[in-house]
Structure formats: C-alpha cells, structure tokens
Amino acid sequence: MSKRSWMLTIIVLIFIFSASVILPGCKTGTSQNTGEKFKDRELAIQGSDTLLEVSMYWVENYSKDNPSVNISVTGGGSGTGIAALINKTVDLATASRSIKDSEIETAKNQGIDVKEFIVAWDGISVIINSNNPVTELSIEQISKIYTGEITNWGEVGGEDGEILVTSRDSSSGTFGYFKSRVVQLNGTVKENNYTQEALYLASNVSIREEVSVNENAIGYIGLGYLDDSVKAVDIIGEDASKSVKPSIENVQNGSYPISRQLFIYVSETDLTDLGEAFLEYVIGEEGQAVAREIGFVPLN
Numbered sequence: 001m002s003k004r005s006w007m008l009t010i011i012v013l014i015f016i017f018s019a020s021v022i023l024p025g026c027k028t029g030t031s032q033n034t035g036e037k038f039k040d041r042e043l044a045i046q047g048s049d050t051l052l053e054v055s056m057y058w059v060e061n062y063s064k065d066n067p068s069v070n071i072s073v074t075g076g077g078s079g080t081g082i083a084a085l086i087n088k089t090v091d092l093a094t095a096s097r098s099i100k101d102s103e104i105e106t107a108k109n110q111g112i113d114v115k116e117f118i119v120a121w122d123g124i125s126v127i128i129n130s131n132n133p134v135t136e137l138s139i140e141q142i143s144k145i146y147t148g149e150i151t152n153w154g155e156v157g158g159e160d161g162e163i164l165v166t167s168r169d170s171s172s173g174t175f176g177y178f179k180s181r182v183v184q185l186n187g188t189v190k191e192n193n194y195t196q197e198a199l200y201l202a203s204n205v206s207i208r209e210e211v212s213v214n215e216n217a218i219g220y221i222g223l224g225y226l227d228d229s230v231k232a233v234d235i236i237g238e239d240a241s242k243s244v245k246p247s248i249e250n251v252q253n254g255s256y257p258i259s260r261q262l263f264i265y266v267s268e269t270d271l272t273d274l275g276e277a278f279l280e281y282v283i284g285e286e287g288q289a290v291a292r293e294i295g296f297v298p299l300n
Contacts, residue, residue: 038069040272045073047081047094048173049203050122050222051262054294055094061290062281069274075203078173085265086110091275093265096122096222097173107267115268119282121297123223123251124178124258125232127208129215134158136243138236139182139257145218146183148195153216165198166207166219174204177260178220185238223251224295251297262296 045055052075059071081093086107099114107114126142128134134157137145144150146165154160168175184192201207207219212229219230223246226232234243237257250256264282266275281287288298 038274038277040274041069043069043071043274043278044090045071045092045094046076046084046090048078048096049075050096050174051094054224054291054296057290057294058282058287062278071278077171079171082265085267086112088270091266091272095173095263095265096260097176098263099265113268115266117264117279117283118261118299119264120262120291120299121251122260122262123246123256123297124174124220125223125226125246126235127211127219127221127230127232129211129217130231131215132158132231134233136234136236139185139238142182143185143192146194147192148197161216164214164217165195166210166217167194167198167200168207169200169202174222181258226295248292248297
C-alpha cells in the first residue's frame with residue numbers, strides 16, 4: 001500500500017470513530033427535546049369550554065416540540081374541571097371563573113393545596129342575529145332581557161319580535177360570571193335570576209349557532225368565539241354615556257365593561273415536572289401569542 005493510500009485509510013477510520021462518538025450524543029440531545037426529560041409524560045387537562053379551543057392549540061403547539069409527551073384536553077365546564085382536579089382525575093383544571101371557597105375547602109379535605117394561575121383575559125360578547133337592526137344595548141337592558149322583564153325586541157329599538165334568551169348551562173364558569181356581572185348588575189341585585197324561558201346550551205359554539213339561525217335570539221359567548229355568523233352588540237356600562245365594542249384592545253384598556261380573568265388551577269403538591277413546564281409555556285411569550293391569535297387578551 002502506498003503512503004498516500006495508508007494516510008487515506010487512517011483518515012477514514014478516524015472519521016468513522018468520531019461519528020460513532022458524536023451520533024449517540026446527538027440522540028441523547030434529541031430525546032431531551034421529545035419529552036424524555038420529563039419523569040411523567042402524561043398530562044390531563046379538563047374544564048372551561050371557553051378555554052377549550054385555545055387549550056387545544058396550546059397542547060398542539062407544545063407537543064410539536066415535545067412529541068413523546070401525551071397531553072389530553074377536554075371541556076365540560078369550569079366546575080367540572082375543578083371537581084376533577086379535587087378528585088385527582090386530572091392534572092390541570094381550566095376555569096373561566098375564580099375557584100369557590102367551598103371548592104377550596106373540599107380540596108383541603110382531600111389533602112390538596114390548590115394553586116391559581118391567571119392565563120389570559122377574556123371579554124364576553126353579547127351576540128344577536130346578523131339581521132337584527134339593534135347595534136347597542138346597556139347592561140341594564142341586557143339584565144332586563146335575561147330576567148324576562150323585557151321580552152320583545154321592539155322595547156330596545158329593534159323590530160317587533162319575541163326575544164329568545166340563550167344561556168350557558170349552570171356548570172359553566174361563563175354562566176356564573178354573566179349572572180353576577182350582567183343579570184345581577186355586578187352583584188347589586190342578588191335576587192335577579194335567568195328567566196325560566198331561557199334556552200340553556202352546552203357551549204359557546206352551540207349558542208353562536210343558535211343565534212346565527214334565529215333572528216330573535218340573543219346570547220353571550222367568549223370574545224375568542226366571535227365570528228361573522230353573528231353580530232356582537234356594543235355595550236353601554238352602568239357609568240358610561242356611550243357604547244363600547246367588544247375587542248382585545250378595549251378589554252386591555254379597561255373600557256369594555258364585560259371582561260374577566262381566565263385561570264388554570266393545579267394541585268401544588270401533585271404538580272409534575274411536565275405540568276410545570278406546560279404552565280410556563282402557556283404564560284410565556286409563545287403561549288400568550290397563541291391566546292391572542294385565538295381572540296383572548298394576553299397577560300402582557
């Protein structure tokens with residue numbers, strides 16, 4: 001073998017040896033990006049239907065960077081999610097309302113120390129059919145509609161027609177928030193309740209669909225569920241002289257009167273490293289950008 005051939009053979013052998021050392025190192029690095037860095041790769045999330053769509057996007061995007069983790073997300077309402085957290089059947093509970101004192105007490109009796117994370121802000125849009133000529137309503141008018149005191153669109157500047165009131169069901173955090181903030185005029189008229197004629201529906205989407213096909217219907221949905229199939233009325237607050245459109249900007253600047261915080265609740269003692277990492281993603285820059293894209297108001 002010539003001296004040149006011998007040198008080439010040595011170079012090839014060195015390359016093969018180097019590759020055998022480097023490639024396993026690359027494999028280990030990849031495994032850390034696919035979820036192997038987590039002790040527990042299963043995460044179950046349940047709760048608010050308002051947060052369901054954005055939660056699904058959060059999970060989808062997070063799983064792209066961590067493909068070996070298995071994260072499930074379901075709705076059912078804020079109360080359902082918090083109950084599941086207390087029963088230790090889920091890791092994270094999404095909620096469109098604050099946890100109740102009674103729920104905190106029940107959790108403590110189960111040995112659970114519940115921790116709260118604010119993950120976004122939401123504006124509640126009051127929606128009507130696109131053919132309805134009404135463009136604005138006051139909080140007081142909406143309260144009277146939902147209690148059954150106002151029953152005809154002609155009483156609030158619309159055309160003659162019996163109003164169909166639609167609402168979320170009682171397991172929904174949005175149901176409770178809207179009842180306190182609007183129906184009971186920010187809690188000042190505790191005896192106010194939803195009219196017995198109200199049609200209770202299971203989700204934001206089902207309310208939107210009902211209002212889109214019924215010219216006399218009214219409903220309320222999260223700002224992120226607003227689309228061109230329905231019309232959102234501008235809202236006049238109790239102390240305001242003019243109406244305000246439901247929008248991200250108006251929730252951020254505090255001018256829109258029907259807005260609230262959105263939450264994720266966890267068991268502090270049972271929170272896994274995956275759960276903690278997922279929460280960091282949600283409240284971080286990337287997760288908040290997703291929330292804004294869906295139609296929610298980011299924390300920052």
